Amino acid sequence: MLPDSFRFGVLEKKGNMEVREEKLPHLKEDEVLIKQEACNICTTDYQQWQGKREHQGYPMAGGHECSGLIVAKGAKVSNSLKVRDRVCVIYDYCGDCDSCKKGDITSCRNIQQFGKNYSDQYYGIFGFANYFIRKSKSVVKVSADLPAPEASFVEPLSSVLKGIRKLRIHSGFDTVVVIGGGTMGLLNAAVSQAMGARVIVSERNPKKVEKMKQMDLELIDANITDPVEEVKKRTNGNGADIVIVAVGTSSANDQALNMIKDDGGKILLFAAGYPAPELNVDSNSIHYKQCELIGTYGSSLDDFNNAAKMLSERRIDVSPLIEEEVPLTRIQEAFEKAGTRGNYRVSVLLHS
Structure with missing residues (x-):
């Protein structure tokens, strides 16, 4: 009944x-x-x-x-x-x-x-x-x-897929740094890995750091090392091809601007923050670095369907x-x- x-x-x-x-x-x-x-x-x-x-x-x-x-x-x-x-x-x-x-x-x-x-x-x-x-x-x-x-x-994964599409990841070539190891940060990391990128996650919360160790992710523990310096070190001084900001804070935005490479880097502003975070960058820096600041929100119908397919096929755990x-x-x-x-x-x- x-x-x-x-x-x-x-x-x-x-x-x-x-x-x-x-x-x-x-x-x-x-x-x-x-x-x-x-x-x-x-x-x-x-x-x-x-x-x-x-x-x-x-x-x-x-x-x-x-x-x-x-x-x-x-x-x-x-x-x-x-x-x-x-x-x-x-x-x-x-x-x-x-x-x-x-x-x-x-x-x-x-x-x-x-x-x-x-x-x-x-x-x-x-x-x-x-x-x-x-x-x-x-x-x-x-x-x-x-x-x-x-x-x-399905819904949160679909929103990740929309942002990842905008990044145009080059499989086997790009290094993606995700700032923030929360739920959405780790979803972004998982999809970026599935797209063939090398992925590094930066996190400072001790519980989340332990979670990422269990998941065998390449990790930067921001409690013991400076994330910007560590990214430069791990990329032979070049910086990241892509940074995904998965926490809504001004400090994360600042880190992203300093982590990307000097020529053609991309920053995906995935997370919202309340109160609204600041983004301190001048247009000359964007101009000379030829960098991209990319916003993303929500999902398309294709993103929802693709997320359902990925989960159903267990391509993302x-x-x-x-x-x-x-x-x-x-x-x-x-x-x-x-x-x-x-x-x-x-x-x-x-x-x-």
Whole structure:
């Protein structure tokens, strides 16, 4: 029997996650009902819980790194989606604006990414809900045997793929330095390695340093050596071809500018920071070094599909990035753990 109501986590105000219950609406002909199994807590989620992103609005029925099983489908849903398929949720989008027509669905002009798109009362896309109805175009299929917390990495991995595409990595040639060994830093490192680059990760948090040692990554421990000097040393004085800034701080931006090689280096500004970090560079330096400062945000529809494929084929192993699994009934505790410095992804299990 299909449910007629659903339970979901909602951020009522700074520091206060609650579990609420609402009636499920009627399933429309172009929609699917998903039994959402897991939703991982993103930096965007816990930073609002910490009070750093209050511009996103309250009450926030957030969570956007979620996956689950289709349990019902509307009459006009494509045969490519079947009941019992495992899917990962992607953002809703109009499909008609210029951004959507180019595939850049997270830049949709008509549907605000964290707006009140599913409710008149709540912001957000209800990732922390045990059941939810979505447009069939707003999901991508993943392998049936991929655990739900790992399947939930489709969204963050897709955003990494978008940035990596812009870098145009030369396989077997480029040295990529990732500043920051958190979840997104290590995803950037893994994809860069898969693209054939030599990858070095710089990190100072002791817990993250130990994690990278376990993962056998080439590491710079920023507690015991200067990252800029160490990069120059390991590249015969040349500097990195590419630096990916995966932490949102002014000091990381400064390091990146000093790490890149003097001719044609690239910096990918992957992470946002709150308060906004500074970038101290003059245009002459960019001019004479012929360097590229590249911004990236969100994902295209192709990025979502490619991320689902990479995870399903186990070309990227995200299991080491799951810190802990916590049931929905303890979602406040889950956010406390997610916001603890040094922790990786905390996965909220929605049917435990």
